[in-house]
Amino acid sequence: MELAELLRTRYSCRAFRPDPVPDDVIDEVFRLAQATPSWCNTQPWQVHLLSGEATARFGKALGEHVLSGAEEAADLGLPAYTGVHAERRRESGYGLYSALGIAREDRTARAVQMFKNFSFFGAPHTAVVTSDRALGTYGAVDCGAYVGTLMLAARSVGLGVIAQGAVATRSDFVREWLGLGDDRLVVCAVSFGYADGADPVNGFRTSRANLDAVLHRVDS
Template structure:
């Protein structure tokens, strides 16, 4: 698949088929993605791959912990995120479109809670990925992980697999750390679902809008 085709075909999938993925293919995708660049070639990404019983245990324990209303329901590290325009409108537009496809009306808190909980089921994908990074690397380590994840998603798409990057896995990090034996000196940054899209699920028809070039690019020195 040409890189342009992979970019246009890739989208966040929120309902997967249970079809298993061969370990050799998973290894190939992760290894190929490691060709991604990183600042001064530090290659800081750590990937924890779960499937089968390990996946079931992680999902079960995080969901059970989530129902207790624990103190670690937020980010493990400061996100420094302020929801202002134009970012707020883009976020709300995506949420409105997605929840409309899911048939969840605005204000239905119990349905919202259940749907958000599907993040911690990897949206039924057979493979779950948890990404961590050494705490000493600072914000640039997060940039490097983002580059690796994007590369991974494109490599996966070029091989017929779908994905969904999930910031939600930065929550309830105490359970994830314990279950996967992630060292205390690493941040749990985010997760990702990996598998084959359920083409019958209405939510997978969602295509998020993209801003025009003129809204984010400034050209200097061109005649």
């Protein structure tokens, strides 16, 4: 699949079939992602890939942690959505709930859908991406580029995939569960597998801003 087609057809998969992805396919996806450029070629990303029973155990423990009411701990901080960013976030959320037939005022159903983040939407595989804390913002930016490449690589071999910032809002728990040191920053998780085409959630697509809203030309 050409890059233009990959970009046009990419979406965040929120329902997966349980079938595991063969190891050779997984290796190819991560091999492609390893070509991601990085600041001074530091390649700061480290990836902990959970599959099968490990995915299930991690999701169960993470969900219980969230339900316990424990405080959030996000290494990269929690975003403050204002202005156009808040508007785009609302549009995306309402569009998702509409695709699922969830009314705006149905807070319970919305919470149930949100909670699916912590079971990785049923994906058989989830990859936790971390950066070296000493590299600060540059390391996190490089990991963001890596995640983008990883998602396109997964799409190129026919997989459904979603990047999950929600998992990174529990950085302390994730680090402890994986046995990571404090020198690792939890950036996000990337869950993947074969998309469940029968689930209406996978028919949802977000909009994109017009080019003139983001591209500022300086000619002189």
